[in-house]
Amino acid sequence: MAITLNINGQDHMIDADPQMPLLWAIREKAGLSGTKFGCGIAQCGACTVIVDGNAVRSCNTPLASAVGKAIRTIEGVSVNNDHPVQLAWQELTVPQCGYCQSGQIMSAVALLEKSPNPSDNEIDKAMAGNICRCGTYPRIRAAIHRAAEMSKT
Amino acid sequence: MNTPSFSRRNFLKVTASAAGGLMVGFSLPTALQAAMGEAGEINAWLTIDPDNIVSIVTPQTEMGQGAWTAIPMMIAEELDVPWENVRSVRADANRHVNNADLYTTTSTGGSTTVSRRHPYMMQAGASARERLRVAASKRWDVPLEKVVAKQGYLTAEHEEHGVMQGTYGEFAADAVAVTLEAEPAIKAYGDWWLLGKDVKRLDVSSKTNGTAVYPIDVTVEGMVYAAVQACPVPEGKLVSFDFEAVKGMPGVIAAVELTQVKDVPAFTDLRSAVAIVAESWFQAKNALAVMPIVWDFGRGATISFESQTAEALSLLAAPGTVLKDEDGNVGKGLDKGVNHDAVPDLIAASAKLVTGEVYSRPFEAHATMMPPCAVADVKADRVDVWTFTQDIGRSLNEVADQLGRDTKAVFLHQTQLGGGFGGGYNMDVHRQAAAISAAVGKPVKVIRSREEDIAQDSQRPPVWGTYKAALGEDGLPVALLTHFVGEEKMPAFAQRGVANMPYLIPNRRHENSFVQNHIPIGYHRAPGANSNGFIVEQMVDELALAGGWDPLEWRLKLTEGMEPWQRVLLAMKAKSGWTTDMGDGEGMGLAVVESHGTIAGCVATVSVTRRGQVFVDRLQYFINSGYVINPLNAREQAESSAVWELGHAMFGGLQIRDGRIVNTNFDSYPLMRMPDTPPEIEVNLEMSEDQWWGGLGEPTGPPTPPAVANAIFYATGTRVRSTPLSKAEL
Numbered sequence: 043m044a045i046t047l048n049i050n051g052q053d054h055m056i057d058a059d060p061q062m063p064l065l066w067a068i069r070e071k072a073g074l075s076g077t078k079f080g081c082g083i084a085q086c087g088a089c090t091v092i093v094d095g096n097a098v099r100s101c102n103t104p105l106a107s108a109v110g111k112a113i114r115t116i117e118g119v120s121v122n123n124d125h126p127v128q129l130a131w132q133e134l135t136v137p138q139c140g141y142c143q144s145g146q147i148m149s150a151v152a153l154l155e156k157s158p159n160p161s162d163n164e165i166d167k168a169m170a171g172n173i174c175r176c177g178t179y180p181r182i183r184a185a186i187h188r189a190a191e192m193s194k195t
Numbered sequence: 196m197n198t199p200s201f202s203r204r205n206f207l208k209v210t211a212s213a214a215g216g217l218m219v220g221f222s223l224p225t226a227l228q229a230a231m232g233e234a235g236e237i238n239a240w241l242t243i244d245p246d247n248i249v250s251i252v253t254p255q256t257e258m259g260q261g262a263w264t265a266i267p268m269m270i271a272e273e274l275d276v277p278w279e280n281v282r283s284v285r286a287d288a289n290r291h292v293n294n295a296d297l298y299t300t301t302s303t304g305g306s307t308t309v310s311r312r313h314p315y316m317m318q319a320g321a322s323a324r325e326r327l328r329v330a331a332s333k334r335w336d337v338p339l340e341k342v343v344a345k346q347g348y349l350t351a352e353h354e355e356h357g358v359m360q361g362t363y364g365e366f367a368a369d370a371v372a373v374t375l376e377a378e379p380a381i382k383a384y385g386d387w388w389l390l391g392k393d394v395k396r397l398d399v400s401s402k403t404n405g406t407a408v409y410p411i412d413v414t415v416e417g418m419v420y421a422a423v424q425a426c427p428v429p430e431g432k433l434v435s436f437d438f439e440a441v442k443g444m445p446g447v448i449a450a451v452e453l454t455q456v457k458d459v460p461a462f463t464d465l466r467s468a469v470a471i472v473a474e475s476w477f478q479a480k481n482a483l484a485v486m487p488i489v490w491d492f493g494r495g496a497t498i499s500f501e502s503q504t505a506e507a508l509s510l511l512a513a514p515g516t517v518l519k520d521e522d523g524n525v526g527k528g529l530d531k532g533v534n535h536d537a538v539p540d541l542i543a544a545s546a547k548l549v550t551g552e553v554y555s556r557p558f559e560a561h562a563t564m565m566p567p568c569a570v571a572d573v574k575a576d577r578v579d580v581w582t583f584t585q586d587i588g589r590s591l592n593e594v595a596d597q598l599g600r601d602t603k604a605v606f607l608h609q610t611q612l613g614g615g616f617g618g619g620y621n622m623d624v625h626r627q628a629a630a631i632s633a634a635v636g637k638p639v640k641v642i643r644s645r646e647e648d649i650a651q652d653s654q655r656p657p658v659w660g661t662y663k664a665a666l667g668e669d670g671l672p673v674a675l676l677t678h679f680v681g682e683e684k685m686p687a688f689a690q691r692g693v694a695n696m697p698y699l700i701p702n703r704r705h706e707n708s709f710v711q712n713h714i715p716i717g718y719h720r721a722p723g724a725n726s727n728g729f730i731v732e733q734m735v736d737e738l739a740l741a742g743g744w745d746p747l748e749w750r751l752k753l754t755e756g757m758e759p760w761q762r763v764l765l766a767m768k769a770k771s772g773w774t775t776d777m778g779d780g781e782g783m784g785l786a787v788v789e790s791h792g793t794i795a796g797c798v799a800t801v802s803v804t805r806r807g808q809v810f811v812d813r814l815q816y817f818i819n820s821g822y823v824i825n826p827l828n829a830r831e832q833a834e835s836s837a838v839w840e841l842g843h844a845m846f847g848g849l850q851i852r853d854g855r856i857v858n859t860n861f862d863s864y865p866l867m868r869m870p871d872t873p874p875e876i877e878v879n880l881e882m883s884e885d886q887w888w889g890g891l892g893e894p895t896g897p898p899t900p901p902a903v904a905n906a907i908f909y910a911t912g913t914r915v916r917s918t919p920l921s922k923a924e925l
């Protein structure tokens with residue numbers, strides 16, 4: 043079945059089962075491989091994308107439910123890798139293996155759009171769904187504060 | 196930084212097109228012969244472009260630990276070239292394997308990339324620099340001593356023409372032809388200009404915009420997808436499956452049986468499994484989930500973690516055996532003038548006996564953030580593979596073995612790894628992809644579901660341990676008997692960090708016993724030391740308290756004269772604010788464990804609520820690895836290993852029932868998350884700088900759980916002897 047998805051401002055015609063998780067449509071059909079698979083059951087956050095302003099786990103979001111909505115993936119965060127969150131991540135050398143980081147960044151971007159100056163508590167809450175096996179949490183926390191600071195100036 | 200692998204084909208093409216420029220190859224003493232075999236070409240660790248860009252080859256894999264930055268740093272240090280001019284490129288596994296291990300090794304584990312490999316890697320850079328100098332001295336006709344190689348430029352004062360200068364790039368082609376009379380010595384610590392400085396890893400920015408490529412991201416034209424299921428009880432075998440039942444499901448192409456040859460497979464053998472191949476992975480996975488499959492579960496079907504624990508407890512009630520290594524020596528450390536035979540009698544006759552209770556740690560999975568994946572494209576004349584592996588050369592050989600192909604026809608391409616932690620060794624996903632691609636005649640991407648990953652991972656083994664000690668007049672142990680029970684597949688893990696603990700106790704004996712086990716075992720970040728440290732470093736606190744000693748003073752006393760340990764312990768004393776008495780509900784605990792040649796001390800501060808909930812408020816680390824080439828990366832790795840192991844200690848633990856692992860995803864196998872992460876993690880680098888090198892990718896893990904458990908003891912008076920600590924009744 044042909045379905046139209048709007049990803050990063052562009053329409054993609056996707057021929058797939060409407061029950062297919064959005065994650066696999068983004069990766070295999072739209073060919074955007076920055077969004078990752080980690081658990082398939084909304085537990086790890088590797089697949090996080092932003093749908094209509096909210097961070098969602100694309101691995102358990104059926105394709106059909108994303109129709110007509112604005113989907114943002116890591117590829118749509120900035121053209122030149124220079125969104126404040128990306129810059130802060132680079133400055134504080136957050137990523138290690140990097141595999142979880144697309145999801146971490148999407149969660150952080152969604153958080154900062156809602157709460158431009160989050161407290162540690164808010165950060166903990168917003169980021170609790172994103173696992174990082176490399177344990178980069180202390181740097182993520184610091185980088186979110188740094189990104190908030192950068193966005194102000 | 197997704198540079199293509201520096202294949203031989205590329206190499207020749209570039210050489211031909213860059214007229215008069217390029218190519219400096221460098222020989223390692225061990226690899227020189229093999230390299231010379233290739234039409235007179237010297238083997239390549241680096242190339243220099245005419246525009247003075249230096250590409251440095253990385254044989255080791257990158258999994259977040261920084262190998263793709265550390266290797267170029269070591270070579271650039273010797274070459275003396277501006278860091279901005281350096282590019283990091285991938286080694287060609289095919290070239291390595293088919294030229295007598297051209298790069299010495301492609302294995303990436305044990306925190307060895309810097310600690311063990313720096314001599315020959317730095318040598319490659321030094322050799323290059325010297326050849327460039329020789330080339331300049333010839334072209335300019337000046338004595339060699341006058342030629343200075345610095346920051347990408349060769350400079351010399353010529354008697355008639357004055358100052359001569361050129362870039363390395365201008366002399367690269369000449370340098371290839373130079374044969375040195377003797378290889379130069381590598382620089383000593385103190386002469387470094389780049390090593391020892393904070394350098395950001397080169398691949399960081401590719402990991403903030405989704406462009407870093409992992410095996411799961413590789414696509415090949417015409418590629419199909421496979422979901423796999425191996426026997427849920429490891430060692431068991433497939434009896435039958437009913438493909439007819441799922442054949443008509445959307446996208447389904449084929450089912451492929453993967454055959455396990457031996458009854459008990461070796462760690463890297465293909466295990467009995469079945470795959471469904473489909474047009475998308477989602478379709479493959481759905482069909483596999485409903486396909487009827489019959490297994491013969493084999494000997495493991497009656498084993499549970501509870502049955503292994505019961506077996507371990509009965510083994511601990513009787514004497515174990517004293518393990519000897521290949522040379523007949525008792526465990527490393529126990530042979531240094533320690534009288535292990537006298538121990539049972541000394542314990543039996545002791546006036547002040549301390550009898551330990553049983554401590555344990557369970558199985559843990561790697562659960563790398565990227566579940567194991569591989570892409571294979573098997574053609575009649577060549578095979579291409581991209582896979583989760585911590586050793587590209589070894590995996591290439593295994594693919595060749597799986598397919599019965601010549602290694603010359605197998606090309607295994609390095610990608611980024613979504614974590615490794617030792618999981619990339621005892622792994623068969625590359626064999627699966629190769630076998631499936633061969634069977635269906637198409638390129639195939641295998642993705643393991645998280646459930647399949649955890650069920651089939653090579654797990655960190657469990658351990659159960661206890662001790663008895665006879666104390667002397669001064670409260671210090673005169674004799675110590677430790678008895679640790681491991682599992683039968685990797686017995687050495689029940690020794691590491693115990694047999695070779697540093698403490699100077701005049702009579703020591705370490706005994707081992709082993710439970711039956713069918714679960715595959717692997718290397719899990721600081722293997723052996725990770726679980727054993729939990730037991731040893733709580734035992735030490737028990738012994739210190741029984742003898743009336745402060746736990747830190749006890750450790751200082753029993754490592755007297757051992758500079759690397761003293762350095763760490765004295766730093767802990769000076770900087771941590773150490774006390775065993777923080778007041779109600781709060782506690783500070785410490786532990787110090789050596790792994791991979793590095794001594795890491797941890798001081799943990801915890802608070803425990805009235806309801807018994809534990810919060811780790813602060814972790815302070817004191818690390819001595821001898822030298823550090825990149826303090827920034829050292830800190831990153833220290834934080835990483837700390838969070839990693841704290842996660843297992845607080846929340847982890849695999850459950851095994853009817854021979855199978857039952858908690859196979861993050862809902863049932865919880866690990867560290869942001870809210871659980873201590874607000875403060877402090878890293879102090881306390882380097883001896885004294886001719887020995889330890890690794891830095893793992894050592895802060897092992898001291899973390901015992902430091903936290905000791906802190907819980909001082910906060911509550913309750914000693915927690917098993918993990919997960921979050922389940923302890925406090």
Ligand code: FES
Binds near residue numbers: 081083084090102
């Ligand atoms: S893959 Fe979606 S949350 Fe883990």
Ligand code: FES
Binds near residue numbers: 140614
């Ligand atoms: S950076 Fe490796 S899992 Fe987060």
